[in-house]
Amino acid sequence: MRGRAAEWLLPLSVLVLFLAAWEYAAAQYWLRPIQFPPPSRLASSFVDLATRGFPQGITLWSHAGTTIGRILLGHALAVALAVPIGIVIGSYPLVERMTSTIVTFCRSVATLSLLPLAIVWFGTGETAKIFLIGYGCFWVMLPATIAAVKLVDPVLIRAARTMDATPGIIFRQVVLPASLPRLLSGARVALGVGFMVIVGAEMIGTIHGLGSLIMEARTFYRTDITMVGMFCIGGFGLLVMFVLARLEAWLVPWQARQEAQQK
Amino acid sequence: MTPAIEVIGLSKAFGNDAAPVLGAVDLAIGENEFVVLLGRSGCGKTTLLNIIAGLERPSGGSVHVGGNPVTAPGAGKGMVFQQGALFPWLTAQRNIEFAALNRGSGAAEATRLAKELLALVGLAGAEQKYPFELSGGMQQRVAIARALALDPKILLMDEPFGALDEITRNEMQDELLRVWAQRRKTVVFVTHSIWEGLILADRVLVMAARPGRFVLERRIDLPRPRRRSDPLLVGLYDEIWSCLRG
Numbered sequence: 001m002r003g004r005a006a007e008w009l010l011p012l013s014v015l016v017l018f019l020a021a022w023e024y025a026a027a028q029y030w031l032r033p034i035q036f037p038p039p040s041r042l043a044s045s046f047v048d049l050a051t052r053g054f055p056q057g058i059t060l061w062s063h064a065g066t067t068i069g070r071i072l073l074g075h076a077l078a079v080a081l082a083v084p085i086g087i088v089i090g091s092y093p094l095v096e097r098m099t100s101t102i103v104t105f106c107r108s109v110a111t112l113s114l115l116p117l118a119i120v121w122f123g124t125g126e127t128a129k130i131f132l133i134g135y136g137c138f139w140v141m142l143p144a145t146i147a148a149v150k151l152v153d154p155v156l157i158r159a160a161r162t163m164d165a166t167p168g169i170i171f172r173q174v175v176l177p178a179s180l181p182r183l184l185s186g187a188r189v190a191l192g193v194g195f196m197v198i199v200g201a202e203m204i205g206t207i208h209g210l211g212s213l214i215m216e217a218r219t220f221y222r223t224d225i226t227m228v229g230m231f232c233i234g235g236f237g238l239l240v241m242f243v244l245a246r247l248e249a250w251l252v253p254w255q256a257r258q259e260a261q262q263k
Numbered sequence: 264m265t266p267a268i269e270v271i272g273l274s275k276a277f278g279n280d281a282a283p284v285l286g287a288v289d290l291a292i293g294e295n296e297f298v299v300l301l302g303r304s305g306c307g308k309t310t311l312l313n314i315i316a317g318l319e320r321p322s323g324g325s326v327h328v329g330g331n332p333v334t335a336p337g338a339g340k341g342m343v344f345q346q347g348a349l350f351p352w353l354t355a356q357r358n359i360e361f362a363a364l365n366r367g368s369g370a371a372e373a374t375r376l377a378k379e380l381l382a383l384v385g386l387a388g389a390e391q392k393y394p395f396e397l398s399g400g401m402q403q404r405v406a407i408a409r410a411l412a413l414d415p416k417i418l419l420m421d422e423p424f425g426a427l428d429e430i431t432r433n434e435m436q437d438e439l440l441r442v443w444a445q446r447r448k449t450v451v452f453v454t455h456s457i458w459e460g461l462i463l464a465d466r467v468l469v470m471a472a473r474p475g476r477f478v479l480e481r482r483i484d485l486p487r488p489r490r491r492s493d494p495l496l497v498g499l500y501d502e503i504w505s506c507l508r509g
Contacts, residue, residue: 159344162341164337165365168375177352254395
């Protein structure tokens with residue numbers, strides 16, 4: 001227990017020291033409040049946002065709910081599309097050779113550069129936002145799925161073949177479970193991309209969501225709100241990743257143990 | 264009587280390599296015979312085993328198991344791999360049931376067989392353990408049990424104890440002989456350990472590379488368990504060693 005406490009104590013004290021220095025520097029007017037609002041100001045803005053909201057009536061929680069909902073929907077659609085397509089590409093070397101250039105090209109296109117196109121195609125409503133998040137997640141999830149299928153240990157498939165397993169059984173009972181750990185970690189990375197894309201996707205046509213909160217605040221020179229919004233995205237990102245990591249450990253316990261043994 | 268395994272004029276070459284992995288190899292293995300293929304890495308012994316298993320196609324010649332030509336894996340050709348190749352997401356029992364279910368057993372029958380075979384290899388009580396919870400030696404015991412669940416006529420073993428430490432390895436050799444005494448099978452066992460071959464085999468075939476071929480064949484009619492100090496084995500060891508050293 002003492003080891004655990006010390007593990008927390010060190011980064012915590014660094015953080016406290018950092019905030020104290022920031023507060024002091026702002027109090028001495030070494031830092032301009034418009035650029036670096038002090039932590040005390042951020043804390044009161046946070047309380048204000050959490051209770052009264054900005055714009056008036058839309059609380060921080062409501063923004064966060066909207067944002068997380070959009071991310072999860074875009075992510076889920078991307079995963080649902082990428083996994084079957086990736087399995088097909090990963091299973092057939094010919095298909096992979098046919099598609100590898102396109103895949104590399106599309107994943108290199110920065111998602112937010114599609115923002116103008118997305119507006120032309122889908123308007124400024126929800127569809128465009130979900131599309132952008134989905135696009136970002138998809139091109140991370142697809143290569144991850146292809147790799148997951150290709151990297152299935154061939155000896156497992158050979159072993160299954162010596163045990164009279166049909167191709168269908170090999171696919172369902174060997175290839176799928178064997179690629180599950182890499183699929184899950186791919187989904188986790190894709191979700192991280194969703195959190196990166198969201199601010200850009202929420203820049204247009206909405207006053208709901210943490211991204212629009214950040215942009216709206218800028219219009220009113222409310223740097224404090226922008227910062228609170230930023231920290232919220234970071235915090236929720238951390239939380240969702242943590243939940244996913246726990247889910248992974250629960251779904252594929254053998255993987256965690258294997259990695260622990262390799263260390 | 265037809266041999267359990269018959270290899271006729273078997274050759275294997277990859278691509279345009281000048282030297283084939285296997286030359287024209289002939290081999291006949293009797294019912295319940297324990298044959299050890301011995302040689303350096305790259306001498307083609309694993310390739311020969313894979314072709315007998317039906318996992319690889321030969322470039323020329325043919326393999327017959329029980330009088331039938333081999334065209335595909337499965338169908339009574341059990342195999343144990345060097346790294347066990349257990350499914351890490353299945354418990355020991357489910358790994359064995361996987362084999363039994365594919366052979367057409369019902370669920371209850373598969374469970375009964377898995378428990379029986381785990382007990383046979385000395386792992387009663389480990390039914391619900393996952394492979395990562397088992398030592399290397401225990402994993403290979405499960406792999407042997409899994410191969411036996413196919414009720415195979417022949418058992419093909421590709422350096423099954425190669426990754427184990429020497430103490431565990433010696434234990435596993437005794438263990439394999441004990442299981443083999445209870446479940447007689449025709450065994451083809453690949454290794455690069457001379458002592459392993461001498462302790463286990465009815466017949467040792469020493470292979471040389473490029474092209475893969477047999478260069479020495481010795482019958483060992485000693486009863487088991489064998490002692491490493493046996494003068495006959497010591498003499499054979501020297502003979503095989505000088506043959507391998509070339």
